[in-house]
Amino acid sequence: MEADKARIARQFIDSIPHSLTLGMAITELGDGFARIEMPYDARFVGDPQTGVIHGGAVSALMDTCGGAAVMSHPEAPVSTATIDLRIDYMRGATPGQTIVAEATCYHVTRAVAFIRATAMDDDRDRPVATASGAFTVERGT
Template identity: 65%
Template sequence: MADKTLQNDKSHPVRRFIEALPFSKALQMEMEEMADGRAVISMPYSKDLVGDPATGVIHGGAVSALMDTCGGAAVMSHPQVTAATATLDLRIDYMRPATPGERITARAHCYNVTRSVAFVRAEAFDEDQTRPVAAATGAFTVAGG
């Protein structure tokens, strides 16, 4: 069962850490859920993030940043992790362009934690929640390893 303290507590250190990152602020990322190694973070559509002016599609780097931040939040919310984390490796497969004008939401799950590395899977969706925009797998540091 999800830890409701993490999910609903606006002052929780993990939530404060993610929401205080200048890059997260610049992309207007919003923490929607976070508990027990899972996180959901969304980002609104912005013309400032468009990678192709002809189509209005968001740049893949913005999607990548969203998924990376969400993966880090999932790691930091895992019960076995007690400190901040850093990305060691992140592989992203872009499935399709995000629909212009639509909010993008990333969902990440930290599914395994070793002494020094945490492993994450993530997906990003626009308003079509049935077809991912991108999928990712990543490895993140675990303090003390």
């Protein structure tokens, strides 16, 4: 059953065209936790002088990871959508390194799921960005 939910959540993410375009891959998923990796790509650069990835690509990664965490929660909703997302940028990600996002869905009500997320590069001790957000919980009727 749990494996089934994880499979469904994985399928959900893998069917998102834009996440595929950004080269995202789920490396861990289950129980309201998701880890998604996004390899460095010169097309996602925001500052050509430094080669640092644009915040928008990090936002897309955080948003997808938050949604995945919600979908993998034991109270698995049928579907979800972002209500709001706040991202704090600590530093530019080191050019050339894969960005890894981890999101935890820490609370679910009847209609709303709350997540926290962190994005890191190879230096796991100094986050690139952190995020918190609220997602809808669509329960099939």
